[in-house]
Amino acid sequence: MKVAVVVPKYGLVGGAERVVFELTERLALQENMDIHVFANAWRAGLAPxxxxxxxxxxxxxxxxxxxxxxxxxxxxARQRFDLIHSHERIIDMDVFTMHGIPHRTWVHEARGKRMSLFDLAVDRVERRGITRAKPFMLPVSSLVKDELRRVYSLPEDRLKVIHPGIDQKFFHALERERLRADWGFTENDVVILFVGMNFEIKRLDLAMEALASAMRSRHSARPLLLVAGRGDIKHYKARAEELGISKRVRFAGVVEDMAACYASADAFFMPSRFDTFGLVVLEAMAAGLPVIITDRTGAKDVVVSGREGFVIPVDASASVYAECIGRLMDRDKREEMGSLARTAAAAHSWEGVVSRVVEVYHKVLGVGGK
Known part of the structure; x- marks a missing residue:
């Protein structure tokens, strides 16, 4: 099967880019699979x-x-491909993995902005690709699927949710005590990890307010917020000072070895305003961390609130999130939920993702692919 995979950046920084890389590398190793990647830039892996x-x-x-x-x-069009699988908005494709929501919805509802000329161009390409090419859609979460059906009135038989995968071996056998010592964490510190490349959308301000609230209500607890990612660190350090928690917030910046961050933490917290999936949530679960996320995070599909973590309404106050943090101060409760989180994440192997994607390829070609 000769397949064209389309993505602007292959194997480079970014959650969606990483998902495309992991999936495509494994697809290329399948028998009778000839994979061609069309991209602006790439980092080649080991697969053919x-x-x-x-x-x-x-x-x-x-x-x-x-x-x-x-x-x-x-x-x-210059080559004869059996199938075109795009991870970006284009006008001609057979399969479209939708890593985001309809662009107009993203601009208006998630960002609260008006449509720029750039946004109008993205919307035009998206609308033409979905309505004219009529690809088989692979939304990465039920949240994305629901938005696609709402905006484009797509039939159920053209949609299949396929979550990103995880390689659990990546999170095992790390020296937790040494890693925590490197950070200067004590045995009594309950380290809550926050990860984001956009602190505003991920709502780091709310995470810090929740931490401050939790510390006020549980004076014996020692929660500590470890922040990994990119944002206006100077602004958020000042905010931590205002809240009186500057000594309980650590900024790690952009971290290449995220597995070490997960291994150093006791829980994961991301009160994102909107996230189509949130691969970091699944990674945290694979590392055995209970998670606190919002109901506007696609990864809620893999979390039962109160079991592997907490799924909180996006408009909840900081005190509600603080209550969740407070419950995770109990070591037994935290470890129980973390164990369940690791088990839940194990069901999302890359092997399973590849199998489901190949199944879609066969279905599309059987109906009359290219």
Missing amino acids: VTFHRIPRIAFPRCLRPLAFAFITARMT
């Missing part, structure tokens, strides 16, 4: 993948989505 560079239009920005879509269509 053929790369095709899509020229990048740097300016004006509003033309980039249109240029990427139309250049990709022209390049893929």
